[in-house]
Every structure is written in structure tokens, then in C-alpha cells.
Amino acid sequence: MSEPDLHVSTDDRPLFRTDPPPRRSVLPYLLVALLALAAGGGYYLWRMREPPTLPPAPEPAAQTAPTPKGEPRIEHPIDSAPASPPLPALADSDPALGSALAATFGKASFEQFFVPETIVRHLVATIDNLPRKQVASRLLPVKPVPGPMRTTGQDANLAIASDNAARYSPYVQLVNLVDSKKLVAVYIQYYPLFQQSYAELGYPSRYFNDRVFEVIDHLLLTPDVTGPIALTQPKVLYEFADPQLQELSAGQKILVRMGPDNEARVKVKLREIRKLLQRQ
Numbered sequence: 001m002s003e004p005d006l007h008v009s010t011d012d013r014p015l016f017r018t019d020p021p022p023r024r025s026v027l028p029y030l031l032v033a034l035l036a037l038a039a040g041g042g043y044y045l046w047r048m049r050e051p052p053t054l055p056p057a058p059e060p061a062a063q064t065a066p067t068p069k070g071e072p073r074i075e076h077p078i079d080s081a082p083a084s085p086p087l088p089a090l091a092d093s094d095p096a097l098g099s100a101l102a103a104t105f106g107k108a109s110f111e112q113f114f115v116p117e118t119i120v121r122h123l124v125a126t127i128d129n130l131p132r133k134q135v136a137s138r139l140l141p142v143k144p145v146p147g148p149m150r151t152t153g154q155d156a157n158l159a160i161a162s163d164n165a166a167r168y169s170p171y172v173q174l175v176n177l178v179d180s181k182k183l184v185a186v187y188i189q190y191y192p193l194f195q196q197s198y199a200e201l202g203y204p205s206r207y208f209n210d211r212v213f214e215v216i217d218h219l220l221l222t223p224d225v226t227g228p229i230a231l232t233q234p235k236v237l238y239e240f241a242d243p244q245l246q247e248l249s250a251g252q253k254i255l256v257r258m259g260p261d262n263e264a265r266v267k268v269k270l271r272e273i274r275k276l277l278q279r280q
Helices: 027-031 033-040 040-047 096-103 105-114 117-129 160-176 179-201 210-219 250-255 259-277
Strands: none
Touching: 027 033, 027 160, 096 160, 096 179, 105 160, 105 210, 117 179, 117 210, 160 259, 179 210, 210 250, 250 259
16 A cells, blocks of 8 residues: 555653763664664655654753763763864765765665765754654655555554565665674764764753663663554554554654564664673
8 A cells, every 4th residue: 555654743852961071982883773763764754744843841860970060971971082184064074974974884875775965963863853753854864765654454454564574674684784893983983073963953961872872772672563563544644553552652663663573683783782882
């Protein structure tokens, strides 16, 4: 069927911090694992074509240890080294970062999967929004999975078709084949731009790498669903028939939609990331 994908709406915005001291990063691995997630929501988001609603200001997060006044506590600091040559301005960073990503993923894969404009801002905004109910189509850093979600049956028997998972396979394959060490180097080099973009997104005193950790943990909580996944179509957009699945975040819904095998492979990558981070 050629119908739109599942419905999503707005959610809360958690609190994070800034001002990085040196240590290692997580985002390079996460960027790869999230390619399939960001792409998976593309068709639905294209149909919506509405900017996200700005959520209410977040409540202050509880801190496990006191920090000096005016200095936010950073839970997951990353390495910071002077870039050589110096980094371009954020607004002018697409050519340099695009070339670095093309060298890491391969030029053909970069051209096939990535949206080459406003790369830093789109990566930051998409990662930040995955735990919420909505991600704006104009913020996607990668091209959407081709075609609409594939379904089977109708009315009470409407469900996601088993061959829908094949639409995500090229993205998941890219997740598994990329050289993580090269991607780490790119991320460390360009981290100041990611942090600047996160501050401009509305978090001037919060730390983007901490947000990345929360996104990983949130995605790993996605339930493992086996068997046919029933759908309803109350209006134009599909919804999960199971109310608990319908209440999942945008990122978790995409994981469920891509099928259990693809979801498991992405989760393996995310768990690998978590292990690597725990060693730092």
C-alpha cells in the first residue's frame, strides 16, 4: 500500500550541560547507528511538513555531586585538541565535514545516504529529538528510506508487512561496515562545531555529549517486538494498534518499524558503544 507512516507528536526536552574538559567521545559511533533511525522517519516526516512545537523549559536536573556556581557538571567529557588546519565557521562547515564523512563512509555511500547541506546542525537536532515524539523533516541529516511503509491486510487485520524491513537493510549494512576509528577521529576534530550547534539549538549551558549518552540509553530501552505488528489508521497516518507501542518516542518507533533483525543489529552497535564509553 502507498500510505503514510506512523504518527508522532511532541515530547519533553531533557537537561544537559556544556564547557568540555578533555576525554573521549561517543557520537561518532552513534552517528552511524542512528543513520537508519533518522532515515526511517523520513517518509512520515515529509508527509507532516510541520515544524516541531517548542517544548516547555526543562526542570533543573538533579546532580549527584556539587559543582562550582556557574560551571555545569559534565558527566561524559570528550577529548579536545586544536584542529589543524583550524576548523571552519559552523555556517561554512559543510564542504570540510562533508569531505571528511565521504572519506569515512566512501564517496558513493555519502552521496547516496547523506543530505550534504547544514550537516552539523541537522545531526545535532536529529539526535536531540529522537527521544521525543517528533522530528522535523527539514532537520534530517540523511535521506529517507525510499517509499512508504509496507503493510498487509486491512481493517482489523492491518499490520506491518514482513518485507518492510528490507527497506532499511542498506542503512543497517552501512552501520555495520563503517570504520569506527576513522569516524571517531572526524568527530573529535569537529566536536567544537557540534557543541556550538547544540548551544544555538537552545542549550548554551549544556553539554551535547551528555545528550548523546541519554539518547543511546533511551534507544536501548526500545521493546523487542516479535510477530506481526498490528496497525490502525484512524485518519491519514498509521498508528500502532498496541497503545504501549504508540506511546514510544520517534526513535523507538523507527527501531520497531525496521523489523526485529535490523533492530537487533542496531542495538548491538549501541551496546558496543556503551562498552567503549565505560572504559574511558
